Amino acid sequence: MGRKVLPIALAFSAVSSAPAFAGAPTFSDARSLAMGGVGVTAARPAASGFFNPALLAVKQPEKRNGFGMVLPSVNVIANDEDELRDVVDDFEDDFITPFETAIDTLEANIGGAGQAAAQADLADKTQALNNKLASIDQDQARVDMGLGFSAMLPSQSFGAGLFVSGSARVAGQISYKDGQTLTDLEDLLRTTTVSSINDVYNFYDLTNDADQLESTVRAVGSAYSEVGVAMSRNFRLDGHDYALGLSPKIVDLRAYDYITSTGNFEGDDLSDTKVSESKFNLDLGVASFVDARERVLVGLSVINLLPMEITTKPDFDRVNLPSNTPIPEGIQIKIKPTVTAGVSYRGDSYEVATDLQLTKTEEFFGEGDTQYWGVGAEYDLFEVFQVRGGMRYNIAESEGALFTAGFGVQVVGVTFELAALSDSDANNVGVGTQLGVTF
Numbered sequence: 001m002g003r004k005v006l007p008i009a010l011a012f013s014a015v016s017s018a019p020a021f022a023g024a025p026t027f028s029d030a031r032s033l034a035m036g037g038v039g040v041t042a043a044r045p046a047a048s049g050f051f052n053p054a055l056l057a058v059k060q061p062e063k064r065n066g067f068g069m070v071l072p073s074v075n076v077i078a079n080d081e082d083e084l085r086d087v088v089d090d091f092e093d094d095f096i097t098p099f100e101t102a103i104d105t106l107e108a109n110i111g112g113a114g115q116a117a118a119q120a121d122l123a124d125k126t127q128a129l130n131n132k133l134a135s136i137d138q139d140q141a142r143v144d145m146g147l148g149f150s151a152m153l154p155s156q157s158f159g160a161g162l163f164v165s166g167s168a169r170v171a172g173q174i175s176y177k178d179g180q181t182l183t184d185l186e187d188l189l190r191t192t193t194v195s196s197i198n199d200v201y202n203f204y205d206l207t208n209d210a211d212q213l214e215s216t217v218r219a220v221g222s223a224y225s226e227v228g229v230a231m232s233r234n235f236r237l238d239g240h241d242y243a244l245g246l247s248p249k250i251v252d253l254r255a256y257d258y259i260t261s262t263g264n265f266e267g268d269d270l271s272d273t274k275v276s277e278s279k280f281n282l283d284l285g286v287a288s289f290v291d292a293r294e295r296v297l298v299g300l301s302v303i304n305l306l307p308m309e310i311t312t313k314p315d316f317d318r319v320n321l322p323s324n325t326p327i328p329e330g331i332q333i334k335i336k337p338t339v340t341a342g343v344s345y346r347g348d349s350y351e352v353a354t355d356l357q358l359t360k361t362e363e364f365f366g367e368g369d370t371q372y373w374g375v376g377a378e379y380d381l382f383e384v385f386q387v388r389g390g391m392r393y394n395i396a397e398s399e400g401a402l403f404t405a406g407f408g409v410q411v412v413g414v415t416f417e418l419a420a421l422s423d424s425d426a427n428n429v430g431v432g433t434q435l436g437v438t439f
Contacts, residue, residue, distance in 0.1 A: 025370075026050075026224070026303060026338070027146040027165035029073040030434035034406025034419035035353065035376025036390025040342025041287055041299040042353035042376065045154035046070050046436055049163030049230040052301040052342070053245030054285035056152060056159025056232035059294060061346075063383060063410075068438040070150040077421070077430030079367075081399075082139035095132050099125045107197040115193065122200070123189035130182035142171035142367065144430075156234040156243075163247070166225035171367070175216045216259050220312060222333045223254045228283070240288065247283035251304065252276060255333050257312035273315050281306050281335075298343045309334040334362070352377045360396050371396035376404065385409055388419070400424055406432070413438050 029047045032039040039051030046068030048055035059065075102122040109118040145168050152161030185200070194200065228249025235242050254276040287299035312330040337359065344353035353376055360371040376390030386408040391401045406419030417434035 025144055025146075025167055025169070027073075027148045027167050028075065028432075029070060029148060030075065030406065030417035030419045030432035031378075031388065031408065032376075033075055033421060033430070033432040034388040034390065034404050034417070035378060036355075036374035036392045036402075036404050037372060038342060038344070038353040038355040038374045038376045038390065040285075040301050040340050040355050041297040041344040042342065042351060042355075042378075044068065045159070046150055046152050046161075046438065047073075047148075048152060048154075048232075048245075049150050049161060049228060049247055049283075050148060050165060052285035052287060052299055053230040053232050053247045053283060054243040054287040054299060054301075056154045056161065056230060056245060057156050057234040057243035058154075058287050058297065059156060059241070059289075060154055064438065065154060066439045067151075067153045068436060069152075070148060070434060070436045073146075073148045073417075073432065073434035073436075075144075075146045075419070075430060075432030077144040077428070078141070079144070080141045080427045082136070082141065095125075095129045099129050103197070103200060106194075106200070110194070110197060119189045119194065123186050126182050126186045126189065130179055130186070133176050133182075134179050136174065137176040138173060140171055140173035140367075142169055144169050146432075152230065154232075156241075159230075159232040159245075161230050162228070163230060164225075164227050166223070168223040169221050171219065171221055173218050173220075175218060177216065216316075218257075218259045218314075218328075220257045220314075220331055221255065222310075223256075224335075225252045226250065226281070230283075232285075243285075243287045245285040245287075247285075249281055249283065250278060251281045251308065251335070252278045253308060253310055253333065253335060255310050255312045255331075257314035257330065259314060259316040259327070273313060275310055275313055277308065277310050279306070279308050281308070295346050296343065297346070298341075300339070300341050303338040303340070304335050305337050307334065307336050336361070349381070350377065350379045368394070368399075369396040370394050384411065392421075402428060410438075 027050055028037055029050060031047065032043060035042065039047065043051040043055055044064055045056055045060060047070055102125040106118040106122050109115045146165065148165040150161060150163040153159060226249050228247045230245060230247040232243055232245030235244060254274055256273050258273045282305040283301065283303050284305060285299065285301040287297055290296050290298055309332055311332050314327050314330055316327060338361065339358040340355055341358060342353060342355040344351060355374045357372045360369050363369050371394065372392055373395050374390060374392040376388065378386050378388045380386050388406045390404045392404060393401050400423050402421050402423050404419065404421040406417065408415055408417045415436040419432040420430065422429045
């Protein structure tokens with residue numbers, strides 16, 4: 001079996017880099033990301049397909065009122081609310097190295113006067129290691145990635161365009177099941193004088209009589225992509241303009257669910273568990289100015305009007321895990337209508353906006369429910385350089401705010417956008433960038 005305890009101790013380090021897919025969020029472009037995630041009334045026409053198709057028929061400032069393209073928009077957001085990053089940073093120095101040093105010390109003192117003290121020290125280090133590993137059981141870290149393209153032609157008579165987006169979530173969660181092994185080793189060291197260091201190296205789970213690692217990494221999640229056509233028209237009723245929009249689209253939802261030992265994760269194994277479904281869906285939107293100067297715009301959007309769901313089909317690593325490894329039930333991944341209300345105010349050189357998600361998105365892999373409220377602002381300097389900032393709150397959970405910021409540069413119709421976000425503890429950080437053109 002050879003140095004069995006060391007792989008148990010080192011198992012945690014594999015979790016921080018193990019790839020997995022889970023709960024992909026909907027796509028946001030870089031400008032929205034910099035402004036607290038707002039977009040129902042504040043998105044530019046070129047990005048309207050991602051937020052509210054009605055914006056294609058809303059009266060726009062002259063600089064926005066032409067054919068626009070997003071080529072492309074990319075974002076990456078890392079979430080480490082369980083602070084696994086801090087654990088990983090200190091784990092080697094605080095737990096692994098002392099544990100290995102204690103083993104070496106015991107090996108050097110077997111049969112000598114210092115054996116009792118060396119055994120006691122190794123028992124203490126084993127207990128500390130076991131407690132730390134147990135404390136991160138079921139913790140997870142994840143990374144969201146998004147990519148979007150669009151080509152839109154706004155018009156109050158009939159605006160239309162094409163949009164394509166995809167998003168994925170990378171997550172890994174550890175289930176620590178080797179605690180009994182370290183507990184029994186600690187008991188052995190405290191109650192029995194070992195005759196050889198092999199009594200430590202060859203130790204295994206006495207309770208379950210298992211000679212293989214039992215701790216696992218479970219990767220569960222989804223990838224979401226859509227291809228749609230946004231259409232919008234302005235209607236005048238009783239002297240008031242209302243922009244109505246809809247976006248028929250094809251949505252592809254994919255789910256993955258794989259269980260393996262902590263040191264043997266392969267991305268190809270995850271892809272082998274894929275289940276997928278493609279369906280027709282629909283987005284709806286409405287927007288209207290509520291003041292005579294056409295400064296205050298209110299709107300409402302419904303993303304994914306038609307619910308859909310798939311259930312994961314979990315499988316496990318049959319090479320590196322015991323044959324009797326239990327397979328958990330599959331997880332339902334649901335797409336439900338997301339209803340969001342928004343309001344914005346446009347000044348001559350600035351814009352402020354807020355969006356409130358009226359429906360809750362339920363968790364399915366321990367990431368927590370989400371229901372966002374965002375606020376954002378943009379200041380346009382000489383119609384060339386835009387500075388942006390905002391905040392975003394998840395009102396479904398007791399979380400702190402996400403702070404967002406970014407800038408844009410627009411020269412002869414070509415735009416470059418950059419965005420960043422973070423919470424106060426830097427446990428949730430992200431960046432986004434975007435290239436676009438307007439004719």
